[in-house]
Every structure is written in structure tokens, then in C-alpha cells.
Amino acid sequence: MPRRRPLNPRRTPKQSRSRVTVDAIIEATAQLLRDRGPDGATTARIAQRAGTSVGSLYQYFPTREALIAAVATRHLDAVTATLAGALGPDAATAPLHDVVTALVTAAIAAHAADPPLHAALVTELARAGATDFAKETHARLETLVAALLASRADLQLENPALAAFLLVRLVDGLTHAAVLDAPAWLARPAFTAEVVRLVERWLGAQRRPVG
Amino acid sequence: MPRRRPLNPRRTPKQSRSRVTVDAIIEATAQLLRDRGPDGATTARIAQRAGTSVGSLYQYFPTREALIAAVATRHLDAVTATLAGALGPDAATAPLHDVVTALVTAAIAAHAADPPLHAALVTELARAGATDFAKETHARLETLVAALLASRADLQLENPALAAFLLVRLVDGLTHAAVLDAPAWLARPAFTAEVVRLVERWLGAQRRPVG
Amino acid sequence: MPRRRPLNPRRTPKQSRSRVTVDAIIEATAQLLRDRGPDGATTARIAQRAGTSVGSLYQYFPTREALIAAVATRHLDAVTATLAGALGPDAATAPLHDVVTALVTAAIAAHAADPPLHAALVTELARAGATDFAKETHARLETLVAALLASRADLQLENPALAAFLLVRLVDGLTHAAVLDAPAWLARPAFTAEVVRLVERWLGAQRRPVG
Amino acid sequence: MPRRRPLNPRRTPKQSRSRVTVDAIIEATAQLLRDRGPDGATTARIAQRAGTSVGSLYQYFPTREALIAAVATRHLDAVTATLAGALGPDAATAPLHDVVTALVTAAIAAHAADPPLHAALVTELARAGATDFAKETHARLETLVAALLASRADLQLENPALAAFLLVRLVDGLTHAAVLDAPAWLARPAFTAEVVRLVERWLGAQRRPVG
DNA sequence: GATGAATGAGCGTTCATTCAT
DNA sequence: CATGAATGAACGCTCATTCAT
Numbered sequence: 088m089p090r091r092r093p094l095n096p097r098r099t100p101k102q103s104r105s106r107v108t109v110d111a112i113i114e115a116t117a118q119l120l121r122d123r124g125p126d127g128a129t130t131a132r133i134a135q136r137a138g139t140s141v142g143s144l145y146q147y148f149p150t151r152e153a154l155i156a157a158v159a160t161r162h163l164d165a166v167t168a169t170l171a172g173a174l175g176p177d178a179a180t181a182p183l184h185d186v187v188t189a190l191v192t193a194a195i196a197a198h199a200a201d202p203p204l205h206a207a208l209v210t211e212l213a214r215a216g217a218t219d220f221a222k223e224t225h226a227r228l229e230t231l232v233a234a235l236l237a238s239r240a241d242l243q244l245e246n247p248a249l250a251a252f253l254l255v256r257l258v259d260g261l262t263h264a265a266v267l268d269a270p271a272w273l274a275r276p277a278f279t280a281e282v283v284r285l286v287e288r289w290l291g292a293q294r295r296p297v298g
Numbered sequence: 299m300p301r302r303r304p305l306n307p308r309r310t311p312k313q314s315r316s317r318v319t320v321d322a323i324i325e326a327t328a329q330l331l332r333d334r335g336p337d338g339a340t341t342a343r344i345a346q347r348a349g350t351s352v353g354s355l356y357q358y359f360p361t362r363e364a365l366i367a368a369v370a371t372r373h374l375d376a377v378t379a380t381l382a383g384a385l386g387p388d389a390a391t392a393p394l395h396d397v398v399t400a401l402v403t404a405a406i407a408a409h410a411a412d413p414p415l416h417a418a419l420v421t422e423l424a425r426a427g428a429t430d431f432a433k434e435t436h437a438r439l440e441t442l443v444a445a446l447l448a449s450r451a452d453l454q455l456e457n458p459a460l461a462a463f464l465l466v467r468l469v470d471g472l473t474h475a476a477v478l479d480a481p482a483w484l485a486r487p488a489f490t491a492e493v494v495r496l497v498e499r500w501l502g503a504q505r506r507p508v509g
Numbered sequence: 510m511p512r513r514r515p516l517n518p519r520r521t522p523k524q525s526r527s528r529v530t531v532d533a534i535i536e537a538t539a540q541l542l543r544d545r546g547p548d549g550a551t552t553a554r555i556a557q558r559a560g561t562s563v564g565s566l567y568q569y570f571p572t573r574e575a576l577i578a579a580v581a582t583r584h585l586d587a588v589t590a591t592l593a594g595a596l597g598p599d600a601a602t603a604p605l606h607d608v609v610t611a612l613v614t615a616a617i618a619a620h621a622a623d624p625p626l627h628a629a630l631v632t633e634l635a636r637a638g639a640t641d642f643a644k645e646t647h648a649r650l651e652t653l654v655a656a657l658l659a660s661r662a663d664l665q666l667e668n669p670a671l672a673a674f675l676l677v678r679l680v681d682g683l684t685h686a687a688v689l690d691a692p693a694w695l696a697r698p699a700f701t702a703e704v705v706r707l708v709e710r711w712l713g714a715q716r717r718p719v720g
Numbered sequence: 721m722p723r724r725r726p727l728n729p730r731r732t733p734k735q736s737r738s739r740v741t742v743d744a745i746i747e748a749t750a751q752l753l754r755d756r757g758p759d760g761a762t763t764a765r766i767a768q769r770a771g772t773s774v775g776s777l778y779q780y781f782p783t784r785e786a787l788i789a790a791v792a793t794r795h796l797d798a799v800t801a802t803l804a805g806a807l808g809p810d811a812a813t814a815p816l817h818d819v820v821t822a823l824v825t826a827a828i829a830a831h832a833a834d835p836p837l838h839a840a841l842v843t844e845l846a847r848a849g850a851t852d853f854a855k856e857t858h859a860r861l862e863t864l865v866a867a868l869l870a871s872r873a874d875l876q877l878e879n880p881a882l883a884a885f886l887l888v889r890l891v892d893g894l895t896h897a898a899v900l901d902a903p904a905w906l907a908r909p910a911f912t913a914e915v916v917r918l919v920e921r922w923l924g925a926q927r928r929p930v931g
Numbered sequence: 932g933a934t935g936a937a938t939g940a941g942c943g944t945t946c947a948t949t950c951a952t
Numbered sequence: 953c954a955t956g957a958a959t960g961a962a963c964g965c966t967c968a969t970t971c972a973t
Contacts, residue, residue, distance in 0.1 A: 124425075129966085130967075130968060139934090140934045141969080141970095142933060142970085143932080143933060145970080146933080150968080210421055213421035214337060221479075252480060257472060260471020260475065261467055261471065263471070264467040265463075265467075277460060278460065281457070281464060285464065285468075289495070292495075319957085342941090342943090353944095354957070361944085547846075547847060552963080552964060561937075561938090562937065563965075565936070568937075573964065632843055632846035632847065635839065635846075668910060668914070671905070674902060675915070678894055683886060686885075686889040686893065694885070710922055711922065738953095764956095773955045774949095774956070775949085775953090775955050775956065776953080776955075779954080783948085
């Protein structure tokens with residue numbers, strides 16, 4: 088692999104025809120990552136499945152890596168949106184149990200939506216270079232969660248940033264592990280229940296004494 | 299991909315000269331994985347850094363993959379030993395807080411020992427083929443932990459297997475995340491304390507009512 | 510050996526530029542087979558002599574084996590055409606002596622055209638995998654000859670298939686041997702004459718009694 | 721493959737222990753050639769199957785090629801002996817039909833004895849270098865047959881050397897082809913009968929007028 | 932813009948041969 | 953003499969990237 092190149096798309100095409108091509112390329116990449124794993128998504132195959140040529144692919148993405156990053160972004164935007172949506176507008180005042188349940192359920196759903204793609208993306212991003220990218224994504228989620236935690240009057244957290252970090256990574260790590268290594272458990276309500284209980288107790292113990 | 303090749307070393311060298319060579323090859327692989335990431339550990343470079351030839355490498359390992367697996371085994375044996383050692387002989391009777399603290403501290407220490415190698419290994423093992431290997435390793439840890447949980451008279455767990463799964467993955471996921479994405483936190487005692495609190499509360503809430 | 514790979518060219522290039530490249534690759538392979546024997550025709554050398562790159566080679570041929578098969582096809586198409594042409598339209602009615610003479614002369618000419626290439630091809634095709642290919646080629650010739658034998662009203666063969674097999678292999682074997690091991694004889698008319706006599710007597714003895 | 725090395729065995733061991741080792745090596749080579757084709761007979765595998773080490777192998781044979789040549793010699797000595805034996809002491813006076821039948825039958829038997837080995841040897845010898853070897857072998861047979869032809873008072877051959885060449889190559893080529901490409905025919909008496917008829921007519925037509 | 936033929940460094944792997952033990 | 957670990961050139965093949973058309 089040659090010297091490091093930027094990960095951003097070469098340009099953000101506004102015209103509809105280009106938009107369609109770019110989408111097709113990203114979708115083709117996602118499919119191949121899913122179907123054939125990280126090593127199966129070669130630029131030639133991607134272009135073929137997308138119905139374009141390698142040349143066009145390189146018109147929109149400076150490197151293969153940038154393309155992978157675009158796929159990851161699309162995937163993670165969806166996940167973030169799912170989580171944000173799951174919290175709802177009353178996340179600050181709803182019962183803690185309900186909020187945690189919604190969060191965990193959404194995280195499991197997000198992971199379960201497309202496990203092979205998720206796994207391939209994680210692997211691919213771990214390859215040299217995209218570490219920053221993954222960090223940013225997590226940071227986004229952590230900010231979201233930190234805001235939630237701060238918004239709840241009943242929680243008295245010493246270190247909300249740490250709590251957000253742990254909460255995001257905890258739920259992500261557990262659901263990721265379950266999706267990859269123990270898919271059988273995902274279907275059983277006991278799994279969700281236990282994760283919810285875990286989080287709830289931890290947060291609940293830090294409740295602000297209600298005056 | 300051709301037929302599956304075995305992951306076991308080709309031969310267990312008994313002569314000291316060979317032993318040294320094999321060790322050098324494994325160590326060189328670990329270094330390159332660490333320094334240059336998964337894609338940087340090519341067989342040619344490994345042999346060169348080990349001070350041997352590719353031919354010798356293939357005398358001891360049937361494929362590159364088997365070599366990676368050997369590195370992973372060495373690394374994970376060390377981690378498992380660390381954890382097992384941390385628990386000590388009185389893990390069944392010592393105060394829960396102390397046991398959990400020892401566990402979390404050991405997990406953090408294990409990850410912190412060589413973060414880049416750890417990360418590279420995880421990536422490399424995720425590539426096609428070695429998934430089983432990773433699963434087995436986790437299974438080993440889960441068995442260890444499940445035995446511990448079962449041995450404690452004060453815990454009344456509904457589903458010890460699930461608890462072991464969650465506990466192992468929880469601690470692993472959190473320390474892994476911290477090591478890779480937030481190394482600054484590792485040094486602060488607040489991190490360890492919070493993880494310990496998290497686990498302790500979860501388990502503690504399931505205490506058997508003392509008669 | 511991995512799964513069997515196809516022997517057919519990867520694509521039939523329509524553009525003239527590609528056509529030229531493919532021809533150059535086939536010709537370079539034939540030359541190297543001729544000049545350096547089966548082991549000398551490595552993909553790198555082939556590409557170099559063809560004035561292209563290995564990458565281009567593999568754009569048109571899925572494996573080295575397929576490339577060898579293409580060379581063999583080209584060579585054998587020429588041989589078959591030579592033989593078919595030698596027989597002429599009146600092969601069914603012309604004097605037996607003339608037909609046999611034409612056949613043997615053509616066979617000798619075909620072999621004599623490029624003995625080293627012929628020898629290298631035979632060797633290369635004998636290597637695992639292309640046996641079927643060689644068999645098919647011979648079958649093609651046998652069909653051609655069987656039709657000829659059947660078309661002649663003056664021949665009363667008990668087993669035309671066997672006769673065709675023997676005739677093809679006989680002439681092929683003898684000329685092949687002469688080309689490789691006794692090239693001096695090829696130039697002398699006595700050789701051709703003797704082979705013709707051999708075939709003629711054999712077939713002639715099975716003449717249908719003319720009413 | 722490095723520069724050309726001599727094909728003769730390094731030394732002809734007289735001591736029984738060496739003799740046994742050499743035989744084991746040759747036999748192992750023949751087996752591997754038979755079982756796994758030309759590419760399967762690597763020096764390491766040969767030594768292993770022979771129960772020795774590569775080092776010992778190289779004590780007796782300067783190169784792998786020389787070893788192959790030794791196997792070929794052993795095989796062809798057996799074939800020659802079979803043919804010579806088949807002719808018998810009265811080959812000069814026995815009926816021509818009987819002599820030709822004996823010859824063809826023996827040739828078929830010789831080929832049919834071990835087709836895979838025969839095929840592998842032919843391929844292997846065709847690889848650069850051993851052409852002379854094959855020529856010598858054939859020359860030996862031709863001399864044998866030429867003597868036979870000359871010894872028969874009833875034959876009046878214009879060119880006995882040419883006839884011997886054709887006869888040897890003819891029978892060899894046909895049986896070789898049958899063994900490899902049409903084994904089914906070998907079992908049928910029609911095959912032998914037709915080849916005998918072919919040879920007999922050809923030679924018979926050159927009978928010296930008995931006066 | 933789009934195309935896809937061309938590139939070639941680099942990969943994992945093999946195996947005949949040597950030589951220290 | 954025997955051993956087998958060590959060697960490394962060479963092989964077939966892939967694929968991200970470029971650029972003439």
C-alpha cells in the first residue's frame with residue numbers, strides 16, 4: 088500500500104447522475120464486504136457490481152480506503168440515527184429503566200441488522216489508517232450519550248464523560264461480541280434483560296438523592 | 299481459497315537450535331505486527347527480521363496464517379495466565395470487591411502490555427479462517443470465569459454461563475477500547491474504579507440472601 | 510492443487526489493441542517453449558518477451574496452463590487444417606496411393622514445421638490437467654480420418670474406428686519420432702515412401718473385392 | 721534449475737548396505753512418479769518414502785535428474801529384457817507371424833505393466849536434458865530389432881536400419897497411445913491382431929522370393 | 932466524463948541443493 | 953557416512969492505481 092492518502096471523497100457530487108453512481112459504488116462495496124469479506128472487495132469487483140468502471144470509481148474516491156470509509160460512514164450514520172431516535176424527546180424525564188431498555192434494544196438491533204457487514208467493516212477499518220475514523224464515530228456517540236446523561240436530573244455522575252465512554256463501549260462491545268460469537272443469545276430476552284439490568288444498576292446507584 | 303490448511307505448527311522442534319529459530323520467527327512476527335500492522339507482517343520481512351530465510355519459516359509453519367495463530371496463542375496464553383494468576387487460590391472466599399478489582403486490574407494490565415500487538419492480532423484473526431481460533435480463546439476465559447462465579451457461595455446467579463460471557467466480554471471490550479482509543483484514561487485510577495464499581499454492583503445485586 | 514481452473518481464455522478481445530497483445534503473448538509463449546523448453550516459459554519471461562506485463566497476461570488468460578492450452582490450440586488448429594487441406598475434395602475417389610501419400614506428407618510437414626515447439630507442447634500437456642485437451646485433439650483427427658476411411662467405397666474395414674485410431678497414431682508416432690530423434694531421415698524420400706508403403710499395404714489388403 | 725550436471729550415478733556402490741539404500745531410493749522415486757506424477761516426486765518426499773534423508777540421496781545421485789534417469793534405466797532395462805526374451809532363440813527361423821505376434825504382445829505387456837510410471841517417465845525425460853538418454857534407449861532396441869530382421873533369411877529389406885526404426889517406433893507409439901488414451905482397447909484381442917496384421921503385411925510384402 | 936487495458940511491485944509458497952553437526 | 957535444518961532464487965498470481973482513448 089502506498090503512502091497515506093486522504094479518506095474524504097474526492098468531491099461531493101451534486102448532480103443526480105453522479106449521486107446515483109456514487110450510491111451504487113457504496114452499495115456494491117457494502118455487498119461485497121458482506122458477501123466475501125474484507126479481502127473480497129477488490130476495486131475491480133466493486134466497479135463491476137456497481138455497473139461502472141474502475142476509472143469512475145477513482146473519480147469519486149481517491150483510494151480504496153476512502154471508499155471503505157464512506158461505506159463505514161453510511162453504516163454508522165444509520166446506527167447513530169437509530170440510537171438517537173430510540174432515545175426520543177423525553178429521554179431526560181422518562182423512567183431510567185425505559186431509557187436504558189430503549190438504548191440497549193436499539194444497540195442490539197443496530198448490530199443485528201447486518202452482522203457480516205459490521206464485522207467486515209471493523210476488520211477493514213482496523214487496517215492501517217482508519218483508526219482515527221473509528222475514534223471519531225465513537226466520539227460522536229459518546230457526545231450524544233453524555234448529553235443524555237447530563238440532561239437527567241436524577242443522575243449525579245462524578246465523571247459524565249467517563250460514564251458516557253463506558254456506557255457506549257460497554258453496550259457496543261457486548262452486542263458486538265454477541266452478534267459475532269453467540270448469535271443464539273441475541274434472540275433470547277434474557278440477554279437484553281441482563282444487559283439492561285447491568286447498566287441500570289450501575290447508573291441507578293448514582294442517583295441524586297431526591298430532595 | 300484452497301482447501302483449509304492446518305493452523306498447527308508443522309513440527310515441534312526438540313533441538314535447541316530449532317527452538318531458537320522458531321522463537322525468533324514468532325517474535326519477529328509479533329514485532330512486525332506491532333510496528334507495521336497486519337499488512338506489514340509479510341513472510342519475507344518476518345524471515346529477515348528473524349535472521350532466517352523464508353524456507354526455514356515454512357519448515358516450521360505450514361502457512362503464514364498458522365504463524366499468526368502461533369503468535370496469537372503465545373500472546374493469549376500469557377493473558378490467560380495473568381488473569382488466572384490474578385484470581386489467586388482464595389478467589390472463592392475473598393471479598394467480592396477484592397476479587398473484581400484483581401480481575402479488572404489484571405485485564406487492564408494484560409491489554410496494556412502490548413496494545414499495538416493486541417490490536418493487530420485481533421484484526422488479523424478476524425480475517426477469514428481464524429474466527430474459530432478467537433472463539434476458542436474466549437471460550438477458555440469464559441470457562442475460567444464461570445468456574446469462579448460458581449465457586450462463590452455468596453452469588454446466586456440465574457444464568458452463570460450468560461454472566462460469564464457478559465463479564466469476560468465486558469471487561470475485555472472496555473479495556474480494549476480504552477487501550478486503543480483512550481490510553482490517557484488507563485493511567486487514571488478513576489477508570490479502574492469505575493469498571494470495578496460497575497461489575498461489583500451488577501454481581502453484588504445478585505447476592506444470595508445470607509441466612 | 511486447488512480447484513480446477515478453466516482452460517479457456519478469460520475474454521475474447523474485440524479491440525485491435527488487445528488482439529495484438531494476445532497474439533504477442535501467445536507467440537512469446539511459443540517461442541519460449543521452443544527455445545527454453547517447458548520449464549523456461551515462465552509467466553514473467555512470457556510477458557517480457559511479449560512486451561507486456563504479467564498483469565496483462567492474466568487479463569487474458571486465467572492461468573499459465575490456459576495460456577499453454579491456447580498455444581497448443583493454435584498449433585494444432587494449424588496441423589489439423591494442413592491435414593484436412595491435404596486430403597482434398599476427391600479423397601474418397603482418388604487412388605489410395607495418392608491419398609495416403611498426401612496424408613503422410615502432410616503429417617510430416619506438420620511436424621517438421623516446428624519440432625521443438627511440438628515437443629515442448631507434448632511435454633507440457635502431459636503435465637497434470639491437460640490430458641483431456643490432448644485427447645480431444647486426437648479425437649478430432651480420428652473423426653476426420655474415420656470419415657475418410659468410411660467414404661472410400663474400395664475399403665472394407667471391419668472396425669473403422671480402430672483403423673482410424675491406429676492410422677492417426679501410427680503416422681503421428683512415426684513422424685514425431687523421426688522429427689525428434691532422427692531428423693536426418695525426414696529429408697530422405699525413402700522415409701516417406703516407406704511409411705506410405707506401410708499404410709497402403711495395410712489398408713489395401715482390406716480392399717473390398719471389386720465386383 | 722541450475723547448470724547441467726551429469727546424469728550418471730555418483731558411484732556404483734558395491735557394498736550391500738548402500739545397494740539397499742540406492743534401490744530403496746529408486747523404488748521410492750518410481751512409486752512417487754506413479755502415484756503423484758512428475759511434479760510430485762520431490763527429493764524430500766523421495767527420501768522420506770525411501771526411509772533415508774535427502775543428504776543420503778545426494779550421496780548417490782548428483783542431481784534429481786540423475787535419479788530420474790536411473791529410474792528410467794531400470795524401467796527400460798526391464799522392457800528391453802522382456803522384448804529380447806519374447807523373441808526367443810529361434811526368432812530367425814520361426815514363422816514370421818509368430819515372431820511378430822510375440823513382439824507386439826511383449827510390447828503391449830511392457831507398456832501395460834505400469835502405465836502411470838511410464839507416462840510420468842516420458843514426461844520427466846522430455847524435460848530439458850534427458851533427450852539423449854531416451855534416444856540411446858531407443859537405439860538399443862533398434863539395434864536388437866535390426867539384428868533380428870537381418871537374421872531372417874526370408875526378408876529382403878532394402879533398408880534394414882530404417883525398417884528397424886519404423887518397427888520399433890511404430891509398435892512403441894501405438895501401444896503407448898493405446899495405454900494412455902484408449903486403455904479399453906488394450907484388453908480386446910482385436911487390437912493386438914490388427915497391429916500384428918499391420919506389421920506382418922508390411923514385412924511380408926518384402927519377402928525374398930524363395931527360390 | 933467514462934472506460935477498461937495496462938502496470939508491476941509485491942505476495943505466499945516451493946524445492947533442489949548444501950553443509951554443519 | 954548419515955542427517956535434516958537451512959537456504960534463497962524463482963514461481964504463479966493479485967490488485968490498487970493510472971491514463972490513453
